[in-house]
Amino acid sequence: MDDEIQNFFKVWMIATICLCYCYYISSRIPKGFFRLLSILPVLFIFLTLPFSLHSFHLGGPTTFFLVWLSSFKLILFSFNQPPLSLSPNIFHFISIASLPIKLKQQPTKTNNPKLDNHKKPILLPLKVVLLAAIIRAYDYRESMHSYMILILYCCHMYLGIELVLAIAAAPVRTVFGFEIEPQFNEPYLSTSLQDFWGRRWNLMVTSILRPTVYDPVRSVSNGVFGITCAARAAILATFLVSGLMHELIYYYLSRVSPTWEVTWFFVLHGVCTAVEVAVKKVMIRRGWRLHPVVSGLLTLTFLAVSGNWLFFPQLVRNGVDKKAIREYAILVNFVRSKLPVNLVKSL
Numbered sequence: 267m268d269d270e271i272q273n274f275f276k277v278w279m280i281a282t283i284c285l286c287y288c289y290y291i292s293s294r295i296p297k298g299f300f301r302l303l304s305i306l307p308v309l310f311i312f313l314t315l316p317f318s319l320h321s322f323h324l325g326g327p328t329t330f331f332l333v334w335l336s337s338f339k340l341i342l343f344s345f346n347q348p349p350l351s352l353s354p355n356i357f358h359f360i361s362i363a364s365l366p367i368k369l370k371q372q373p374t375k376t377n378n379p380k381l382d383n384h385k386k387p388i389l390l391p392l393k394v395v396l397l398a399a400i401i402r403a404y405d406y407r408e409s410m411h412s413y414m415i416l417i418l419y420c421c422h423m424y425l426g427i428e429l430v431l432a433i434a435a436a437p438v439r440t441v442f443g444f445e446i447e448p449q450f451n452e453p454y455l456s457t458s459l460q461d462f463w464g465r466r467w468n469l470m471v472t473s474i475l476r477p478t479v480y481d482p483v484r485s486v487s488n489g490v491f492g493i494t495c496a497a498r499a500a501i502l503a504t505f506l507v508s509g510l511m512h513e514l515i516y517y518y519l520s521r522v523s524p525t526w527e528v529t530w531f532f533v534l535h536g537v538c539t540a541v542e543v544a545v546k547k548v549m550i551r552r553g554w555r556l557h558p559v560v561s562g563l564l565t566l567t568f569l570a571v572s573g574n575w576l577f578f579p580q581l582v583r584n585g586v587d588k589k590a591i592r593e594y595a596i597l598v599n600f601v602r603s604k605l606p607v608n609l610v611k612s613l
Contacts, residue, residue: 267596267597270319270320270321270324271324273318273319274319274324274328276318277315277316277318277319277328278328278364280311280315281311281312281315281332281336281364282360282364284308284311284312285308285336285359285360285363285364286356286360287308288305288308288340288343288350288359288363289353289356289359289360290356291304292304292305292308292343292344293343297344297345297346298344298345301343301344301345301346302341302344302345305340305341305343305344308340309337309340309341312332312333312336312337313333313337315328315332316328316329316332316333316518317518321593322519322586322589322590322593323430323590323593323597325518325519326515326518326519327430327434329514329515329518329519330366330515331364331365331366331434332364333511333514333515333518334471334474334511334514334515335366335470335471335474336363336364338474338475338478339362339363339474340363341478342477342478343363347477348477349362349368349369350362350363357442358442361438361442361444365434365435365438366431366434366435366449366470367434367435367438367439367444367446367447367449367470368446368447368469368470368473369444369445369446369447370445370446370447390429390432393425393428393429394429396421396425397422397425397426397429400418400421400422400425401422401591401594403418404418404591416570416573416574416578417570419573419578419587420569420570420573424450424453424454427450427468428449428450431449431450431468431470432449435449447469447473448469449468449469449470450466450467450468450469451465451466451469452466453466453467454566455562456562456565456566457558457561457562457565458542458546458561458565459535459538459539459542459565459568459569460539460542460543460546461565462565462569463505463535463539471508475504475507475508476504478507479500479503479504479507480500480501480503480504481500483496483499483500483503483504484496484497484499484500487499487500497543498540498543498544501536501539501540501543502533502536502537502540504536505532505533505535505536505539506529506532506533506536508532509528509529509530509531509532509533509536510529512528512529512531512532513526513528513529516528516580516581516586519581519584519586520580520581520584520585520586522580522584524580525580527576527577527579527580528576528577528580530576531572531573531575531576531577534572534576535572538568
């Protein structure tokens with residue numbers, strides 16, 4: 267564990283140095299091809315850095331932050347596009363580039379500020395407790411029905427990712443006072459695939475895929491296919507890229523050649539989302555509308571069933587799920603070993 271943590275700090279030191287280079291050197295190169303050319307070595311280094319990490323909970327987030335989010339932000343920066351092009355200083359640049367955060371351009375207020383101020387502080391501890399209960403429930407996995415295990419996996423993935431992103435964003439929120447966009451928006455309340463993927467699930471990915479994939483594909487396709495078909499092509503392209511990036515993350519986690527199931531998961535959801543958008547337009551014109559409870563149950567059921575079919579098998583087959591569960595026990599023992607003896611006895 268000590269060696270893994272040392273490697274973790276080395277990886278992030280190298281990443282920070284690379285981002286300093288981008289801020290001080292690449293930013294002085296005219297935007298476009300030549301700036302992109304100057305950033306390509308950094309993108310290559312980011313691709314190699316996660317190979318130094320072997321744990322799920324350090325390697326997974328590092329891969330997601332550097333190989334996906336940071337690399338895509340740097341590509342946008344090559345063409346002087348937000349969010350990095352708006353950075354006023356090096357600390358701002360490194361924070362935005364390396365972490366899963368998006369700054370609020372205009373702070374928003376709702377009709378119930380008291381609710382806004384207290385909603386997350388209340389929900390976050392509840393989600394931590396729920397995640398701990400799920401991890402504890404894995405001790406009885408052998409006697410559980412496969413559907414119950416699927417529910418645990420779905421909840422574990424959601425809670426784990428949301429808490430990791432919240433922990434990663436906490437330092438810059440506290441130190442620099444950044445007001446950031448929400449990273450999740452209670453995805454279990456989704457009423458459609460469009461609602462789930464576009465407005466509720468892992469919004470950091472949505473915010474980076476829109477300017478890097480969706481908008482360019484839609485813009486190019488408008489003149490070729492027309493507005494309607496261009497939007498569908500952009501949806502399919504966005505989900506395809508997301509699938510390929512998930513495939514890459516799976517490779518880092520398992521170090522096993524891809525079998526493309528997770529890519530097909532996102533292709534399937536891209537097709538279904540495009541069809542859903544078209545069908546909803548027809549239904550709205552005719553005055554038809556499903557009750558939100560019904561559409562919500564259908565959405566979550568489809569996500570769970572398709573996830574069991576295509577999203578989870580690569581992880582389960584290569585033992586990534588069991589590795590993640592084992593690491594919780596290792597983490598607890600590691601923390602206990604670093605605590606004073608008297609405190610450990612009291613625990």
